Amino acid sequence: MKIIGINHFASKDLDLGASGNYKENCMLLGLTIEEMKAVKNTDLENAHQRFIHLEPMDENPQQDSNSNPYFAYLLRLQGLDANQNRKIVTPQHQGEHIVVYSRDNQCFHTAAFSATETVTPGVQRIEFHVYHDGVVKINDNIDMALPRKVANIYYFYHRDPKLALPVVEVCNLEMVMADKMSRVNKDVTVSIPPNGFIEFHDYSNDGVPGVDAKKTYQNNDGDIITEGSGKTMRYNNQNKKRFMVHFVTADVYNTTLNIDITYTATLRHYANPVLTAAIIGALVKINYGIISTGFAFSKGSCYPSGLHVNGESVDTHYATTIQRDVDFILALKKFGFKTFRIGNIYHPKSNDIYNHSSFNQIKTIFKRDSNCRKLKTNETAETANCAMVNGVFTKKKIINSLHSTHLHSEDVELIDGYKTL
Numbered sequence: 230m231k232i233i234g235i236n237h238f239a240s241k242d243l244d245l246g247a248s249g250n251y252k253e254n255c256m257l258l259g260l261t262i263e264e265m266k267a268v269k270n271t272d273l274e275n276a277h278q279r280f281i282h283l284e285p286m287d288e289n290p291q292q293d294s295n296s297n298p299y300f301a302y303l304l305r306l307q308g309l310d311a312n313q314n315r316k317i318v319t320p321q322h323q324g325e326h327i328v329v330y331s332r333d334n335q336c337f338h339t340a341a342f343s344a345t346e347t348v349t350p351g352v353q354r355i356e357f358h359v360y361h362d363g364v365v366k367i368n369d370n371i372d373m374a375l376p377r378k379v380a381n382i383y384y385f386y387h388r389d390p391k392l393a394l395p396v397v398e399v400c401n402l403e404m405v406m407a408d409k410m411s412r413v414n415k416d417v418t419v420s421i422p423p424n425g426f427i428e429f430h431d432y433s434n435d436g437v438p439g440v441d442a443k444k445t446y447q448n449n450d451g452d453i454i455t456e457g458s459g460k461t462m463r464y465n466n467q468n469k470k471r472f473m474v475h476f477v478t479a480d481v482y483n484t485t486l487n488i489d490i491t492y493t494a495t496l497r498h499y500a501n502p503v504l505t506a507a508i509i510g511a512l513v514k515i516n517y518g519i520i521s522t523g524f525a526f527s528k529g530s531c532y533p534s535g536l537h538v539n540g541e542s543v544d545t546h547y548a549t550t551i552q553r554d555v556d557f558i559l560a561l562k563k564f565g566f567k568t569f570r571i572g573n574i575y576h577p578k579s580n581d582i583y584n585h586s587s588f589n590q591i592k593t594i595f596k597r598d599s600n601c602r603k604l605k606t607n608e609t610a611e612t613a614n615c616a617m618v619n620g621v622f623t624k625k626k627i628i629n630s631l632h633s634t635h636l637h638s639e640d641v642e643l644i645d646g647y648k649t650l
């Protein structure tokens with residue numbers, strides 16, 4: 230039997246507004262006309278509203294002979310009988326219950342319905358389509374409901390139609406599934422090795438200069454503790470799963486589109502697949518190389534950060550000019566990044582970025598490092614390494630605030646729009 234789904238759905242007829250005409254907002258129920266008649270003709274009163282109830286069959290999701298997951302449901306109907314009593318019935322067609330199948334829990338259909346449907350030709354794989362105007366389309370559910378056991382994710386870039394240039398297959402990146410790790414800054418003091426934890430990796434042995442992470446441990450619950458150049462960090466397993474892609478910069482590099490990103494001082498090479506699409510779009514928009522200090526490690530931890538869990542953030546060096554930084558931030562924003570963390574407000578470079586006229590209307594996209602404190606009693610500006618700004622003495626080590634050395638970008642929400650795949 231064929232289990233069909235919808236990779237891409239756009240409707241001009243549904244009154245959902247400009248951004249609502251996509252498949253996450255619709256459900257389809259595929260029944261043959263004869264099956265529909267059976268649903269209509271039960272002993273429920275036709276004069277009252279009836280509701281379709283899909284009752285999960287045993288042990289959903291099930292697996293077909295190729296180990297692909299699918300869902301099966303018994304179609305039932307709820308309504309009122311002739312005596313106005315609420316009742317749920319199981320419609321029968323040719324003496325059998327009606328069973329519907331789904332692979333994405335959005336398109337449901339019977340075996341008889343799918344038998345007569347044609348399937349769009351193409352390869353069964355997950356594709357992200359990044360468009361020049363910021364829109365990104367996925368031929369999967371946004372929560373990546375459909376991956377097979379081993380899969381790569383394919384990224385395509387669609388240039389401006391006015392240029393009449395072909396679509397470019399940018400890369401395909403290996404997908405991995407990791408535990409969802411907590412996104413909190415868990416600075417912990419622990420005995421080493423931590424009680425109940427076993428070391429699984431020492432990043433200082435990997436020969437990459439400048440990597441902050443060192444010995445890393447995991448317990449039976451999947452929680453991770455990492456020692457490093459600074460504080461010891463703990464990442465708690467949230468008992469959910471998250472997909473990431475192995476972001477190999479040499480694979481993402483593309484001369485046709487002038488995509489150029491390289492790593493330095495990092496082994497955090499795993500990125501959220503959605504964030505990856507947004508970065509690819511932004512890298513095409515600018516015309517210079519970006520140096521990155523990474524995303525997350527393969528198990529979802531991200532020392533020294535607490536925010537990069539499961540590759541939900543990216544760090545990049547500031548560029549050689551303020552204008553390039555501004556252009557890159559605007560490019561990331563165009564493809565869905567919503568939050569940027571930059572340095573302390575008294576750091577000249579980050580201050581120049583923050584105050585750039587391009588951001589006059591969109592200051593909310595920035596988060597600054599922590600506020601400055603006033604001098605304590607008996608402290609002088611010199612002894613506290615402070616500066617006087619607008620009549621207020623500010624915190625010491627102002628030139629070393631966290632994001633003074635790099636731009637941190639996170640919080641991607643893909644831009645939707647009407648596209649035909």
Ligand SMILES: [Zn+2]
Pocket residue numbers: 534536537542543544636637638
């Ligand atoms: Zn960061």
